[in-house]
Amino acid sequence: DHAKHNGSLYMNGHQIVSLAMTIPIYKNNEINYLTIPLGYKLYDKNFTKLELSKILIRNVMPELTEFQVIASCDSWYTKKNFLNILSEYDNLKIIGGLRSDTVLYDLKPNPTGKRGRPRKKGDRLNYRNFDFKKQNNFFVATKKCMTNLYDKPVFITVTTTDINKFTSVRMYLSTVEIDDINTKYNRKPKQESLNLYEIYNVRWNIEVMFYQQKNFWSFGEYMIRNKIAIEKYFNLIGVAYSAVILIPFINKNFQKLQFCSPQEIKYTFGENIKKELIFSKLLKIEEIKENLSHLRYLRPFKDLDNLAS
Template structure:
């Protein structure tokens, strides 16, 4: 993981070094029909489409790094999955994710802002407490809508007794004023709060809703405040981050949460086109090594177009398209070399060699 993170950091141009980096955390499940795989178990999958919410298989926790790069005069974030760890029941997924973050954080000691992006499963004390261990680490995450929120403590009155640790309890339905217009697909409200998850630390709470008066409300937390961010909004590739005016500045941490979707795209691509689920190895160690080997190959296809200028034309292509193009070139090179060796041995014909060069390499006469 550390080597991949180190290579990815080198891709960020000097003028984008001040931009925040994102560490996306999530887990994915791999269904297995066999029962002789090590650590295989019955897992709950809320997204299962097999008629049951349970499947027999493995669960992998993964970590993804998003680094800023220039793409057609816009700032785009290159999403690079750093690695997978198989979940075992002897430790929680939160502990596993925390260990992965601690492993790669030494690579980011020179960065100003590293932001963890995660869904509501990971916004719990076992993981969020890690942001207190590093000065440059923060977290933006979706949270359960029934999370306990408190207003900030009132000013000291000078009276006897211990000062209040927090204010009154808040409700996401009545204590958040939604914006007058939508940002993207949602009306949004925000305020500073205290919550049991983060202890005495003040955080920004965001509430989104599809409708002004009714609709399902979602809750998000951010340990980083808008004033602490240095991000070039006008140069961003995607909306609504690139459309923010001064009135939308308080909502920038919420807009950054959209980068978490990159890890879902990575899961889809690796499962559909890279045979991530097709392993037949039975031991846990063997499975982890094979899954991470597939991930390294996937990362190589992500990084190469940015590391080699000759391959820059594939920066906007999918990983699968670049893999196919690269494999085609390798096949043609092998075909060309084998034929030329045969021709030189038996025919010694320069005319045939030139014809093969034009055919395989596109050289002009």
């Protein structure tokens, strides 16, 4: 619900399905993440939000065939209609939140040799009986299980603040093998093994991106009612947001702006563009006494050395 509510009938709230990409970059002996929006779809009841999310993923997966892709989502999306997209791409995995009342089963039992169809799932499991270990302020347990959401075994991680009363229970689902997490995604050999909860926390970057776009990029200030126009507006903001984040990594003249706040980069670019345009035009007016309407190519900003990294 992104539009502002100021009492006007003209401005309505809308539900938007969005896809963002978080890119890990190894720098200064640690992993830093860049999060950029890839697409927005306005929910209008022609498609469910699960279907819209799959449309967005299908749009970008052809460009990511050489990479291992992990789709991270909240518990709204970890449903059978969304998880079945895994069968379309060999390099796609999912780590997502899960409803704490999701039914869990033990792994498929060995054949008994008796007549009849063999069981696809084991006995029903209760997450309260998992082997919990204390990690910081939480008790964490991970177990390979079967669910009704996906035909193959998945890893389930459960966190709670109290293993006696089981308060603040959070559950997460992963189709990524535990060994793969610690060999492919853990860059520091001496670091303790990662768990699904820590990998899932990377998803918080998308919340930060939403907050920035809503508060500093006019995401909720549109005054249009046409669905196509609204989507174009959102995606245009996404292009501008992505540009200011990626330019410091594309052009070496702006390296000092790497990993700065998008708002800081936008302000820096905006101020220097205004100086380039205004001062250039004033100088040419002074020289030839007539107005010029053309724009020169922007030179690398000279005051980058004074920026706070």
